[in-house]
Amino acid sequence: MSEMPKAYDPKAVETPIFAAWLAGGYFEQQPLPEGERPFTVAIPPPNVTGSLHMGHALNNTIQDVVVRRARMTGRPTRWVLGTDHAGIATQNKVEQLLASQGLRRQDIGREAFVEKCWEWRAEHGSTIIGQLKAMGCSCDYSNEWFTMDPSYQEAVRRVFVDWYDRGLIYRGKRIINWCPRCSTALSDIEVEHEDLDSHLWHFRYPLKDPVGARDHVVVATTRPETMLGDTCVAVHPDDERYRDIVGATVVLPLIGREIPIVADDYVDPTFGTGAVKVTPAHDQNDFEIAERHGCEKINILQADATISPAGGRYAGLSRYEARRKVVADMEAAELLLGIDDHVHAVGHCYRCHTVVEPWLSDQWFVDMKPLAVPAIDAVRDGRVVFHPKRWENVYFHWMEGIRDWCISRQLWWGHRIPVYYCDSCDAKPVASMDDLTECSQCGGSMRQDEDVLDTWFSSQLWPFATLGWPKHTPELDYFYPTSVLSTARDILFLWVARMIMSGIDFVDGKVPFDDVIIHPTVFNAEGKRMSKSLGTGIDPLDLMEHYGADGMRFGLMLQATGSQDIRFAEEKLGSSRNFANKIWNASRFVLMNLDEHFVPGEPEVTTVADAWILSRLADLASQVDEHITTYQFGEAARALYDFFWNEFCDWYIELSKGRLFAGARDDATEAEQGARLASQRNLVFVLDIALRLLHPMMPFVTEEIWCRLPLSEWRRASSLMVAAWPDPAELARFRDEAAERSVSKMLEIVVAVRTVRARYKIAPRQGISVVVRTQAETDVQLLDAEFTYLNALGGIDSFVAATDAVKPAHSVTVVAGGMEVYVPLEGLIDFEAERTRVAKELAAASSDLAKVARKLANEGFLAKAAPEVIEKERSKEAELADRVAVLRGQLDELEA
RNA sequence: GGGCGAUUAACUCAGCGGGAGAGUGCCUCCCUUACAAGGAGGAAGUCGGGGGUUCAAAUCCCUCAUCGCCCACCA
Numbered sequence: 001m002s003e004m005p006k007a008y009d010p011k012a013v014e015t016p017i018f019a020a021w022l023a024g025g026y027f028e029q030q031p032l033p034e035g036e037r038p039f040t041v042a043i044p045p046p047n048v049t050g051s052l053h054m055g056h057a058l059n060n061t062i063q064d065v066v067v068r069r070a071r072m073t074g075r076p077t078r079w080v081l082g083t084d085h086a087g088i089a090t091q092n093k094v095e096q097l098l099a100s101q102g103l104r105r106q107d108i109g110r111e112a113f114v115e116k117c118w119e120w121r122a123e124h125g126s127t128i129i130g131q132l133k134a135m136g137c138s139c140d141y142s143n144e145w146f147t148m149d150p151s152y153q154e155a156v157r158r159v160f161v162d163w164y165d166r167g168l169i170y171r172g173k174r175i176i177n178w179c180p181r182c183s184t185a186l187s188d189i190e191v192e193h194e195d196l197d198s199h200l201w202h203f204r205y206p207l208k209d210p211v212g213a214r215d216h217v218v219v220a221t222t223r224p225e226t227m228l229g230d231t232c233v234a235v236h237p238d239d240e241r242y243r244d245i246v247g248a249t250v251v252l253p254l255i256g257r258e259i260p261i262v263a264d265d266y267v268d269p270t271f272g273t274g275a276v277k278v279t280p281a282h283d284q285n286d287f288e289i290a291e292r293h294g295c296e297k298i299n300i301l302q303a304d305a306t307i308s309p310a311g312g313r314y315a316g317l318s319r320y321e322a323r324r325k326v327v328a329d330m331e332a333a334e335l336l337l338g339i340d341d342h343v344h345a346v347g348h349c350y351r352c353h354t355v356v357e358p359w360l361s362d363q364w365f366v367d368m369k370p371l372a373v374p375a376i377d378a379v380r381d382g383r384v385v386f387h388p389k390r391w392e393n394v395y396f397h398w399m400e401g402i403r404d405w406c407i408s409r410q411l412w413w414g415h416r417i418p419v420y421y422c423d424s425c426d427a428k429p430v431a432s433m434d435d436l437t438e439c440s441q442c443g444g445s446m447r448q449d450e451d452v453l454d455t456w457f458s459s460q461l462w463p464f465a466t467l468g469w470p471k472h473t474p475e476l477d478y479f480y481p482t483s484v485l486s487t488a489r490d491i492l493f494l495w496v497a498r499m500i501m502s503g504i505d506f507v508d509g510k511v512p513f514d515d516v517i518i519h520p521t522v523f524n525a526e527g528k529r530m531s532k533s534l535g536t537g538i539d540p541l542d543l544m545e546h547y548g549a550d551g552m553r554f555g556l557m558l559q560a561t562g563s564q565d566i567r568f569a570e571e572k573l574g575s576s577r578n579f580a581n582k583i584w585n586a587s588r589f590v591l592m593n594l595d596e597h598f599v600p601g602e603p604e605v606t607t608v609a610d611a612w613i614l615s616r617l618a619d620l621a622s623q624v625d626e627h628i629t630t631y632q633f634g635e636a637a638r639a640l641y642d643f644f645w646n647e648f649c650d651w652y653i654e655l656s657k658g659r660l661f662a663g664a665r666d667d668a669t670e671a672e673q674g675a676r677l678a679s680q681r682n683l684v685f686v687l688d689i690a691l692r693l694l695h696p697m698m699p700f701v702t703e704e705i706w707c708r709l710p711l712s713e714w715r716r717a718s719s720l721m722v723a724a725w726p727d728p729a730e731l732a733r734f735r736d737e738a739a740e741r742s743v744s745k746m747l748e749i750v751v752a753v754r755t756v757r758a759r760y761k762i763a764p765r766q767g768i769s770v771v772v773r774t775q776a777e778t779d780v781q782l783l784d785a786e787f788t789y790l791n792a793l794g795g796i797d798s799f800v801a802a803t804d805a806v807k808p809a810h811s812v813t814v815v816a817g818g819m820e821v822y823v824p825l826e827g828l829i830d831f832e833a834e835r836t837r838v839a840k841e842l843a844a845a846s847s848d849l850a851k852v853a854r855k856l857a858n859e860g861f862l863a864k865a866a867p868e869v870i871e872k873e874r875s876k877e878a879e880l881a882d883r884v885a886v887l888r889g890q891l892d893e894l895e896a
Numbered sequence: 897g898g899g900c901g902a903u904u905a906a907c908u909c910a911g912c913g914g915g916a917g918a919g920u921g922c923c924u925c926c927c928u929u930a931c932a933a934g935g936a937g938g939a940a941g942u943c944g945g946g947g948g949u950u951c952a953a954a955u956c957c958c959u960c961a962u963c964g965c966c967c968a969c970c971a
Contacts (some may be wrong), residue, residue: 006931008933223971266969266970271970275971277971283971394966397899397967489966493967527964564910565902569920572919574933579933582933589931591930661929754936755936755938757937764935765928852915855951860951864950873915876915
């Protein structure tokens with residue numbers, strides 16, 4: 001067995017271990033003919049343009065934890081891996097690359113551009129995969145998917161054609177969100193709204209012919225430039241102020257177009273002037289008003305958001321120049337009546353943050369309502385469960401108000417829409433699985449739609465397309481539905497909801513996953529979104545460099561509490577890195593104290609400490625198992641940390657030293673040697689189980705150590721990855737409440753004595769004698785039996801314990817474990833300080849006692865509280881009364 | 897305009913009906929043969945304000961305040 005260095009060095013350990021896992025084929029899982037339902041996770045495919053950020057680090061740690069636990073339980077397990085072609089993001093990257101060579105994509109043409117995208121992907125696409133490996137993620141690397149793989153393309157096409165043929169996909173001229181920079185349509189949920197300080201401009205629109213005394217109407221707008229496309233003015237039908245001018249004609253200033261005044265329920269009479277200028281080509285509501293009243297729809301913007309020829313002399317100006325000029329011209333014409341400050345929501349492109357324009361254009365849509373209904377049911381009846389549960393309400397709210405999905409994008413990189421048009425005859429457009437060249441009606445040549453599909457259209461098929469769908473593969477049969485989907489909340493609608501809809505629709509009505517984990521969002525220390533461009537991000541790779549992959553993972557798990565977002569500060573990883581080192585050193589201690597011919601064996605309870613630690617271990621196993629399976633990672637991490645550090649290291653290892661060292665002496669008796677062996681076996685056993693429980697969160701350090709543990713043949717495995725997950729039910733045999741109580745009593749005494757030592761600066765090596773008085777004979781027996789521990793941990797040389805023990809002169813009294821402990825301090829006692837301290841303790845104890853007494857005097861409490869609660873209060877009262885009496889006696893004595 | 901979340905020790909956060917917890921930081925002591933990335937001890941909180949329910953509230957309900965997020969067609 002090779003020597004373990006004094007400090008854990010993640011760098012030296014992680015790479016070879018990962019290589020060994022990869023070589024060992026532990027990440028792969030083939031479909032089995034029979035047996036238990038497998039555990040499957042489909043990774044949220046990172047964008048090929050992406051590199052690992054903190055959100056990925058958290059999300060993939062979560063997935064790896066559930067996957068590793070499942071694998072250790074023996075369940076066939078597969079974590080499906082792959083990347084997303086990320087239409088806009090990748091196209092942007094490649095366009096930037098071209099721009100650096102002074103080229104636009106139009107210069108090289110569609111085919112060459114798409115070729116460049118593939119090249120880009122080949123070069124950069126696996127960056128993030130390498131980063132997942134560095135984290136230790138146990139994905140199936142042998143089977144990496146890409147959303148543009150040929151079989152995936154077939155899946156996308158199948159879905160399109162199917163929905164098209166069922167009438168769920170249609171083409172229409174609608175108001176969509178247009179990003180002038182990306183030069184493509186976006187779906188509603190790809191637009192981020194941001195409240196901006198702006199203005200409400202009031203314009204006077206003259207009537208063509210005065211109606212009575214009225215010769216104009218005043219409208220208010222947040223977007224003055226859109227007036228170039230106004231085709232009517234709307235007022236509310238019940239609005240008395242305008243009743244007489246409904247039907248009249250307005251002459252649109254600057255343009256001179258004659259437009260009608262219409263009455264429409266949409267108008268809110270209390271807002272602005274109660275009269276709305278209507279620009280049907282640049283506003284969804286205006287579009288609908290125009291539909292209802294048969295008004296013209298004039299598009300005044302071009303694709304790059306400059307004014308179109310329809311804007312007359314404003315043509316060619318940018319939208320913002322046009323705004324300034326329109327306002328200036330209106331003012332010059334004395335038609336600008338006022339400008340109010342006004343905050344309103346402005347939509348921005350979620351990819352490039354350019355202000356988007358509502359724009360009238362021909363696009364493809366999916367009719368979502370029929371798909372949403374079964375997907376709502378699936379969550380409502382619990383076939384899909386969200387964690388935390390409250391996200392279900394967010395899901396319902398969105399799904400119930402779902403609107404049609406604009407799926408066409410004016411990009412080149414992506415799944416091209418498989419619809420073919422005949423230019424020679426009036427044949428209906430055809431959606432086809434095969435490329436069509438010849439019109440079936442007239443034999444003329446066919447032309448494919450120029451647009452590609454929204455990237456999310458392909459992402460929505462991820463859980464089943466990565467298992468071979470639409471082919472009926474053994475993988476699909478075996479691994480679908482997947483078990484858990486873990487993701488950030490910002491893609492709940494973009495991705496999660498759509499996977500549920502398409503999964504149910506295409507895979508025999510089966511939901512794509514049982515559980516959805518919506519994990520916390522990782523913010524920076526200031527509580528702001530991490531952003532690479534703003535330099536407010538933290539790079540997980542740097543963190544792993546400094547704290548090790550395990551340190552980063554465990555630090556994230558400690559903070560993953562489910563409800564609360566994470567304000568991530570790097571300092572927080574320190575304790576996790578230290579924890580890895582603690583595990584390392586505790587293990588090092590155990591291994592250092594094994595004999596060359598150590599024979600592993602079952603744990604042997606020979607002392608109360610053994611019974612105690614095994615009982616605590618059993619408790620730990622059930623907690624960790626429970627918390628991981630209910631996705632309470634923070635709880636699981638804390639339980640592991642507390643057990644390993646505070647119970648196993650601080651106490652059990654310390655308690656073991658006496659037996660270990662005594663049994664190793666040359667003159668050790670046979671009994672001492674036997675005790676040493678028992679201690680060794682217990683240490684190895686506890687360490688073994690603890691490492692297994694820690695492994696999902698800290699895979700590297702646990703694997704490295706575990707492989708060095710000498711274990712019985714049946715406990716061995718070629719890797720901790722596939723070692724058996726501790727079974728809480730099986731470990732329950734170690735539960736021992738009596739031992740837990742006894743040990744806490746002893747530990748209390750040790751702490752009390754240590755406190756006295758610290759207070760009086762008694763050197764650790766200087767022995768100490770104590771006298772203990774207790775009411776219980778069992779306490780005396782316990783202390784007698786476990787004296788070695790008091791000696792080892794409290795430096796107690798000798799003690800007298802009895803029910804009638806007498807307090808020695810010149811001694812300090814502390815109360816611990818329901819016993820009075822007298823520590824003789826001849827000549828050392830600082831009476832003044834002691835008085836202050838005791839008085840303070842007495843005050844606290846008296847106040848506690850009064851509180852308890854009040855409770856016990858309350859008839860309502862006695863009548864209604866649970867019996868065990870009352871019992872607890874009674875014993876608390878007795879304890880406190882005791883304590884108060886002791887402290888009072890002590891104080892009297894000090895004051896005498 | 898709706899909805900959600902947060903508010904607990906100096907900081908970051910657990911706890912979510914029955915004795916206020918952790919990590920970091922701070923103070924004191926200790927390089928004791930697993931670990932100074934460590935050990936021992938300690939100080940530190942009217943659990944955002946106000947009501948209510950309950951024998952009992954940090955925990956449940958209402959309300960207010962502050963911060964943050966999401967959804968929404970009010971020009």
